[in-house]
């Protein structure tokens with residue numbers, strides 16, 4: 001058995017821990033660039049004490065998911081910063097992470113982007129980066145890649161480096177209490193996808209398995225509860241923890257076909273990452289299981305889908321296929337919309353399939369899917 005495991009230097013988890021930023025952040029310097037979501041109000045409210053502690057904060061807010069242009073601008077704004085804080089959902093955290101990486105390096109974001117850019121390694125260390133998530137979803141606080149959209153090519157790709165791990169991640173579930181139900185559902189299903197895909201991936205390993213199994217058992221109980229009552233602190237805590245575990249799992253065991261589709265769909269449609277993962281999740285899972293039965297019936301991923309089925313259904317005689325019906329009913333209960341509702345048209349399917357086949361996440365899928373199989377997944381997710 002061999003595996004490598006990398007994570008943030010320091011992870012602090014728990015209700016009220018956001019207040020610890022005041023004592024911890026000044027160690028990183030006296031000029032912070034703070035990257036937030038659309039509304040910087042709450043970050044300002046929590047970080048005003050930092051100013052009193054002698055740290056000057058400059059704010060940059062991200063509208064929607066981060067683009068190459070935004071990171072280019074942000075890297076300019078970060079020229080005089082000693083460190084970067086990402087305070088918000090996955091978009092704000094990924095934008096902050098990419099800005100911290102690009103700012104001290106020559107060249108521009110495309111030089112370092114995989115798939116659509118040069119994919120060059122970073123020459124200089126990124127600026128220190130602190131992650132404070134306000135949604136329970138992407139686990140971006142502990143991953144070593146940042147996903148950016150290209151407006152020109154209408155696809156998403158990552159800047160990736162072990163140097164991009166946050167120096168400090170503060171996960172305070174209380175920050176997620178006011179996330180509305182629709183975002184709770186889509187970010188939570190992103191978490192569930194990120195706990196299933198690493199567990200069946202070709203890079204699955206015993207260490208990441210621990211995170212996947214514990215995270216999944218929490219998330220399947222807590223997500224419907226957090227969706228129906230946002231103020232349920234225990235459910236919010238479980239979802240924040242499951243999201244953290246999903247980030248650790250994906251960063252160390254890879255993803256698969258569902259995230260392979262999320263990259264081109266996210267570039268093409270104006271829809272949040274989690275909503276796209278959720279729409280594809282039951283159909284991508286069904287196809288993986290069918291293809292494994294047809295072409296690789298002895299593949300360990302099939303037995304692993306069986307273990308997920310037992311966990312999702314609570315039934316020790318559950319079969320791998322039962323994962324699909326459990327996911328479909330969860331998506332139904334959380335009012336997940338099909339891809340058509342996000343604007344995907346049948347005419348766009350062939351180009352999405354081509355881009356998905358080339359996406360970096362697809363490489364870790366338990367087996368290679370054919371073009372007709374990929375097409376069928378999208379047709380069913382429409």
Ligand SMILES: [Zn+2]
Nearest residue numbers: 138190194277
């Ligand atoms: Zn994801």
